Ligand SMILES: [Ca+2]
């Protein structure tokens with residue numbers, strides 16, 4: 001990554017007027033949690049650094065603090081404890097519904113309908129869409145989703161490396177050594193690439209997929225345009241918000257987002273430890289990680 005650190009000079013441009021809202025939360029230098037929105041710029045929400053966090057389109061934040069529990073932040077109410085236990089992975093839908101992976105205690109959903117255990121089994125990875133649709137992978141049990149009012153549905157018998165889900169119920173999944181796939185109700189599984197991305201993947205609410213490939217850069221897939229290279233440099237982490245803004249964090253160069261015009265805008269000169277756009281989670285974490293795909297932000301040795 002030294003090459004990136006020394007030579008990356010992304011173009012910095014003022015954004016065009018944006019209609020889409022997107023928010024991002026990030027942690028820097030283990031110094032608390034920050035939120036960026038166009039209306040407010042950066043705000044430090046807490047000086048404590050969460051173990052896991054996510055933000056929704058309205059800017060509501062869910063965060064898990066080791067030893068302190070699960071908390072929600074809203075502009076109106078500030079921080080409120082949701083549970084005394086700290087899940088290892090979290091997600092938050094646009095209506096404020098929270099999902100937490102409590103490992104030995106299973107997967108739980110906390111929302112207007114109350115608190116529900118969705119499964120007693122311990123997910124390997126979870127993803128929560130803007131509308132609350134949920135995907136979860138389980139070691140040895142494959143990939144499952146829970147959409148709208150339905151129950152659990154297994155959509156793959158093989159456990160993927162990384163997953164994401166959108167408000168259409170479409171799921172993107174990377175499988176070690178097998179490539180990148182997208183599942184849609186209309187078409188079933190479709191291979192988007194025979195190459196397996198490194199680390200985080202994301203799908204927005206229009207079925208566009210963002211993925212990063214070690215040494216060859218950051219890419220966006222859409223049905224209309226196929227694969228487009230967004231950057232020749234490979235970010236340390238990337239994601240796409242539910243409303244379609246691509247975010248990328250480059251080692252030594254800071255945190256960027258892609259403007260509608262296709263140029264990178266630097267949001268922070270500091271490289272985030274991790275970040276989450278609305279519709280994403282801080283590190284697209286994987287529990288029980290025993291795969292060999294170790295070029296992601298969680299195992300970054302550079
Ligand atoms: Ca887990």
Ligand SMILES: [Ca+2]
Nearest residue numbers: 164202279280
């Ligand atoms: Ca997502």
